[in-house]
Amino acid sequence: MSEGFADFEITKEEFYGRHQKCREFIEDRGLKGLVVVSPASAPENLKYLSNLNLVGVDIPSWAGGYGAGGEYAAILIGPGSEPTLAIAHHWYEDVASRQSVVSDIRASTDLWGLIAEIAAEKGMDRGRVGVAVDGVPLLQYNALTKTLPGVEWVDCDDALIKLKVIKSPAEIAVIESCVDRQCAALAPVVDMVKDGMREWELSLEIKRRLMENGAEYATCLYVQSGPNTEMALTSPQSSPRRVGIGEMVSFSIFSVYRGYTAGLDRATVCGKPSDKQKRLAEIELEGCQRAISLIEPGRPCSEFMKLVYEDCVVPKLEQYGFSDYLIQGYVGHGVGLSITERPLLTRADDMVLSPGMVIDVEPGIYVKGGAMGLRTAQIVAVTETGSRVLTKLPPRVGTLV
Numbered sequence: 001m002s003e004g005f006a007d008f009e010i011t012k013e014e015f016y017g018r019h020q021k022c023r024e025f026i027e028d029r030g031l032k033g034l035v036v037v038s039p040a041s042a043p044e045n046l047k048y049l050s051n052l053n054l055v056g057v058d059i060p061s062w063a064g065g066y067g068a069g070g071e072y073a074a075i076l077i078g079p080g081s082e083p084t085l086a087i088a089h090h091w092y093e094d095v096a097s098r099q100s101v102v103s104d105i106r107a108s109t110d111l112w113g114l115i116a117e118i119a120a121e122k123g124m125d126r127g128r129v130g131v132a133v134d135g136v137p138l139l140q141y142n143a144l145t146k147t148l149p150g151v152e153w154v155d156c157d158d159a160l161i162k163l164k165v166i167k168s169p170a171e172i173a174v175i176e177s178c179v180d181r182q183c184a185a186l187a188p189v190v191d192m193v194k195d196g197m198r199e200w201e202l203s204l205e206i207k208r209r210l211m212e213n214g215a216e217y218a219t220c221l222y223v224q225s226g227p228n229t230e231m232a233l234t235s236p237q238s239s240p241r242r243v244g245i246g247e248m249v250s251f252s253i254f255s256v257y258r259g260y261t262a263g264l265d266r267a268t269v270c271g272k273p274s275d276k277q278k279r280l281a282e283i284e285l286e287g288c289q290r291a292i293s294l295i296e297p298g299r300p301c302s303e304f305m306k307l308v309y310e311d312c313v314v315p316k317l318e319q320y321g322f323s324d325y326l327i328q329g330y331v332g333h334g335v336g337l338s339i340t341e342r343p344l345l346t347r348a349d350d351m352v353l354s355p356g357m358v359i360d361v362e363p364g365i366y367v368k369g370g371a372m373g374l375r376t377a378q379i380v381a382v383t384e385t386g387s388r389v390l391t392k393l394p395p396r397v398g399t400l401v
Contacts, residue, residue, distance in 0.1 A: 009258055010051070010170050015101040018049055018163065022077045025159045026130060033078040033124035034156060035115065035131050037144060040071045042135020044337040045160050047259055049075050050085055052100045055092065072140065074115050075102065078122040086114045116147040130156035165334060165342050166356035171260065172381050175335060175358055176390040178215070178257035179379050182264040183393035185209035186251055190398040193270050195245045199223045203238035206253060215255040219339055222252035225270070229373035230366050232328065245271040248372050249398075254339050261339045263360045264391065265377035268398025279320050280365060280372055281400050287313040287363040288376045288395065291331050291345070295361070295380055295387040299353045304331040304345040308363055317365070324368040328375070332361040335379065357382040358390070 026034055038046035040054035047053065055071045073096075074086045085102040087093065088111040096105050108114035119125045131153045133141050145153060167175070189205050203223040210218055223238040226247040233252060243249055246269065253264045269277055290312045291304060308331050317325055331345035335358055343351040343359065359382070364375025379390040394401070 010168075010174065012101045014168060014170060015049070015051060019077060019083055021163055022049070022159075023079055025156070026077070026079050029130065029154065029156075029159075030128060031079075031130045031154060031156075032127045033076060033119070033122055033129055035074060035076050035119065035124070035129060035144075036160070037072060037074045037115075037131070037133045037136050037140075039135055039137075039140070044164070044341075045132055045134055046073055046075060047337050048160070048164055049077075049083070050100045050102045051259075052085065052087075052096055052102075053259070072111055072136075074111070076115065076118050076122060076124065078124060081122055084118050084122070086111060086118060112143050112147045115144065119148055119151075124151070126150035128152045128154050130154050130159070132157045132160050134160075161342055164336060165351070166354060167336060167358050167381075168356070171336065172356075172358060172390070174258045174260045175262050175379065176381075178255065178260055178262045179264060179391050181210060181213040181215050181257060182253050182255055182262065183391065184213050185215075186253060186264060186266060187393055187397070190251070190266065190268050193243060193249055193268055193398065195243065195270060197243050198240050199225055199228070199238040199243065200240060202243075202249075202251075206251070210253070210255050215257055216259075217256055219254040219256060219261060220252065221254070223249065225249045226371045229267075230368055230371065231326070231373065232364050232366065232375060243270045246274065248273075248277060248374065250374050252375075252377075260336060262335050262379050262390075263339070263362070263377045264379075264393065265362055265364075265375045266393065266395075266397050267374035267376070268400055271399065273399050276370070277372055278400070280322065280367065281374060281396065283313060283316045283320070283322075284363070284365045284374055285376060285395055286316065287365070288361060288378060291361045291363055292378060292380055292387060292389065295353060295359065295382055297353055297355055297382060297384065301343045301345050301349040301351050301353065302347050305347050313363065313365065322367060324370075326366040326368065326373075328362070328364045331363045332359045332380075334358060335360050353382050355382050355384045 043054045077083045084104040090107045129151045225243045229250045250267045291308045334341040362375045362377040366373035376395045
C-alpha cells in the first residue's frame with residue numbers, strides 16, 4: 001500500500017457471489033452451464049469471475065499460438081458444481097494458482113480440447129449451453145464450437161454485462177482509490193507547466209507520480225498543448241512539442257489499481273488565459289455540471305445528449321460566437337474492469353441508470369483552428385437517491401481556476 005492512500009481489494013467471498021449469480025441465470029435460461037472465454041486483449045469477463053490476469057503475448061497461429069489477442073483462458077460454471085479454470089499453458093499454472101480465486105485449474109496446449117473435456121465432466125457437452133466470448137475473434141470461436149458439436153450455444157454476454165455494470169461497495173471503493181491516486185499525481189504537475197516544456201516531460205512526471213502513488217500501470221496518458229488540443233486523445237499521446245505562452249494544455253489520465261480503471265481529465269493554460277479560453281472553459285464546465293445533476297436512478301442514458309449538449313452546451317457556444325467546434329458523440333461512459341464500459345451516455349444506449357453504476361462524465365468541446373479544446377472528467381457513482389462524485393480534484397485547476 002502506498003503511504004497516504006487507503007488500500008482496498010475484492011474478497012474471495014465476493015467472487016463466489018458472482019459465481020452464484022451466474023448459476024442463477026443459467027437456471028433462469030434453462031442452460032446446462034456457462035462457458036466464458038477471454039483473450040488477453042479483452043480479459044474483463046475472466047478477470048471478473050476468476051481474478052486471473054492473462055499474459056498479453058501475441059503469437060501467430062502458424063507458430064502455435066492463438067494469433068491476435070494474446071493468451072486465452074476459459075472458466076466453466078455448471079449449475080451444481082464449482083467453477084473450473086482452463087488455461088493454455090502448463091507454465092502459467094503457478095501464476096494462475098496465485099491469482100485466481102478458482103481452485104480447480106487445468107492446463108493444456110490444446111485449450112479447446114481441454115474445454116470440451118471439462119464440459120463433458122460437467123454435463124455441458126450437449127444441449128443448451130451459455131457462452132460469453134466478448135473480444136474473441138471468429139476464428140477462435142469457431143475452434144471452440146467445433147470441439148463441442150452437440151452443444152446449442154446461447155449468447156450470454158448480455159448477462160455478464162448486467163452483472164458487471166452494477167458495482168459493489170468494494171468495487172466502488174477500489175475505483176475511488178484509483179481516482180485518488182490520479183488526482184494526487186496530476187495536481188502538482190499542473191503547476192509545473194511553463195513556457196518551453198515538452199509535452200512528454202509533463203507526461204513522464206505524471207507517470208512517475210502515479211507509480212509512486214501505487215497505480216499498477218498507466219493505460220493511457222495524454223498531455224497535449226496548443227493545436228494538439230483541438231481533438232481528444234489523438235496520437236501521439238504526448239509529443240516533443242514545446243508548450244507556449246497563452247496555450248491551452250490538456251491532461252487525460254487512464255490508470256489501473258487492483259485491476260480497476262478510471263479516468264481523469266483536466267486543462268490549464270500556460271500563462272494568463274484569454275477571455276475566449278475562459279469562456280470556453282466556463283461553457284464546458286457548465287455542461288459537465290449539468291450532466292452530473294441529471295444522474296439519478298431511473299434516468300435513461302439516451303436522454304443525456306439532448307439535455308446536456310442540445311439544451312445547454314450548444315446554445316451557449318453559439319451565443320458567445322463559437323462556430324467551428326466539435327462536441328463528443330457521448331456525454332460519459334461506465335468504468336470498471338474496462339476503461340470504457342456500459343452504461344454509455346449516448347442516444348444509442350437504452351440502458352437505464354441504476355444504483356451501483358459508476359460513470360466517467362466527460363462532455364468535451366474542441367474548437368477547430370482555435371488551438372482550444374478541453375474536457376473535464378468526473379467519476380460519478382449512482383446512488384439510491386442521486387449521485388456521488390468520486391473525483392476529489394477540483395474541476396478547474398491551474399490558471400483556469
